[in-house]
Amino acid sequence: DGGITQSPKYLFRKEGQNVTLSCEQNLNHDAMYWYRQDPGQGLRLIYYSQIVNDFQKGDIAEGYSVSREKKESFPLTVTSAQKNPTAFYLCASGTGRDRNEKLFFGSGTQLSVL
Amino acid sequence: SQQGEEDPQALSIQEGENATMNCSYKTSINNLQWYRQNSGRGLVHLILIRSNEREKHSGRLRVTLDTSKKSSSLLITASRAADTASYFCATAFTGGGNKLTFGTGTQLKVEL
Numbered sequence: 001d002g003g004i005t006q007s008p009k010y011l012f013r014k015e016g017q018n019v020t021l022s023c024e025q026n027l028n029h030d031a032m033y034w035y036r037q038d039p040g041q042g043l044r045l046i047y048y049s050q051i052v053n054d055f056q057k058g059d060i061a062e063g064y065s066v067s068r069e070k071k072e073s074f075p076l077t078v079t080s081a082q083k084n085p086t087a088f089y090l091c092a093s094g095t096g097r098d099r100n101e102k103l104f105f106g107s108g109t110q111l112s113v114l
Numbered sequence: 115s116q117q118g119e120e121d122p123q124a125l126s127i128q129e130g131e132n133a134t135m136n137c138s139y140k141t142s143i144n145n146l147q148w149y150r151q152n153s154g155r156g157l158v159h160l161i162l163i164r165s166n167e168r169e170k171h172s173g174r175l176r177v178t179l180d181t182s183k184k185s186s187s188l189l190i191t192a193s194r195a196a197d198t199a200s201y202f203c204a205t206a207f208t209g210g211g212n213k214l215t216f217g218t219g220t221q222l223k224v225e226l
Contacts, residue, residue: 031212042202042216090156094212100145100164105156
């Protein structure tokens with residue numbers, strides 16, 4: 001069953017704590033993306049990766065970090081430097097080889113601050 | 115900054131009616147895409163229209179693109195209660211690779 005899996009579905013963070021959101025895909029896609037969605041808003045790009053061991057900042061990278069050690073995995077760490085982390089986080093992937101291609105999305109992680 | 119702005123922000127119609135939502139963007143694009151999001155879920159791709167296309171159909175969906183006005187519209191015909199969701203336009207702007215920039219979305223409610 002191919003697709004993108006995000007975990008956990010709900011996550012709570014204490015002040016000063018780093019938390020990591022998982023994103024795994026078995027679609028053999030090279031490109032992966034992290035978006036943040038605030039209530040009633042559109043999606044904003046945090047980080048993206050076009051290939052293993054390489055990633056670039058998106059529009060709102062401050063307070064976040066990523067790694068891309070494996071093709072299948074693109075975890076996002078929300079650091080203590082992110083002062084307003086409460087949001088819905090979405091991971092997406094694509095082949096990265098066609099400029100006219102759709103993205104496939106995971107089901108999201110809702111992060112809340114305790 | 116977000117590339118796309120959508121209009122209206124919210125739309126409520128009766129089942130069987132048509133729903134039209136609009137998207138405007140700011141810079142040159144390679145393509146424009148529409149996605150659907152059910153509450154608390156991920157996005158699902160609906161349709162992609164390339165910059166050299168003017169109209170595209172997929173089932174009950176019709177998308178138009180006017181690059182001179184930097185705008186697009188999504189028409190859902192004969193709407194159903196199951197169409198209730200948020201709809202987002204997303205643009206792949208020229209020189210931006212495969213990154214998508216999303217609009218603010220239209221919340222559609224289809225009532226029985």
